[in-house]
Amino acid sequence: MLVGTAGASINEEVPTAIIASLVKDVVDGIEFARGGVNTTWGSVRAAMGHPQPFKLDYVSIGNQECWMLYYRGNYQKFYSAIKAAYPDINIISSCDKSTISASNPADLYDVHVYASSANMFSRTSMFDNTPRSGPKAIVSEYAVTGNDAGKGTLVAALAEAAFLVGLEKNSDVVEMASCAPLFVNDNDRKWSPDAIVFNSWQHYGCPNYWMLHFFKDSSGATFHPTTMQVSNYDQMVASAITWQSPKDKSTYLKIKVVNFGSKAVDLNITVTGLESGIKSSGSKKTVLTSGAPLDENSFEQPEKVAPVLSPVADAKQQMGVSVSPYSLTSFDLLLEPSKHSAI
16 A cells, blocks of 8 residues: 555645646656556666565555645545556545545545544444445554553453454455554654554564454454344454464364453353354464453563463354453364355
8 A cells, every 4th residue: 555645744735736746756656666667667666676566556645634625626636647547556535435426536435543442442333334335444543542541551452352343344344454553662652552662672562462463364254243142231242254274274263252341251152154063172262361451561571461372172063151351352163174154
């Protein structure tokens, strides 16, 4: 993805009437990334030691500038020029879906979500009622902020996990997502929390970094509908996918459960609709939790909050499990080696 200027900064913007030179800069930048070695800018890339073109599928026009005076006029200039030269590139608008039309087209629209942990948890259903036609969303920035975010707390990671479960469920209308931001230098903190903290000689992952490991198998997986039934307790969300291990081609049913509350919960898992059965051995459980919801990692305790892996004994289609308070739990249930599908 290339994020190009829309002719705007925090304090100033370029009028649409004189935006042409910046439009040319972005189109030239695409040629630098994708052009053949015989093109003007592709040859520059090749001379720098990279003759092979880069894979570039998306171009975002600006970042959070939809409200500015000249954004929409500038955007249309960029859109027309890029599509004329590279019709296959997906163009991302900074405006929301309601503004996109035949006269203001976009392939995707950008969404940023910053919220307290409680609010972020509630946004697991944010895209449930989004129309299923038209451009998809890209959630290019999401993060828990506020007092309980700290420098990266367990409860913030759990809220973000619940939000990602919602994106997973709505992957037909959400193309991709990325946390914000990924890295921070501990000697130059301008934003908290971040996923990975470093200084000149050491680093550690925050709880939300470890949380993202629970979603690394989601891309290309098969999503399955889930139903959660817990009486008088609304602090849990769950999702289920089947995914194939790239190492040995084994197929797993992954059930993720976020418990955002202070109550330990006993659940009965019932699996129906899969053509393949669950093998009694070879399954595993991974849990992300800690002694307190505001626990954080640090250089001194880099894995105070980190996933713990354990085997699942006697896995089957119906089984009882216990979910800890303030936790993210993944059950990776090994399936019998045959075709599988959801009903």
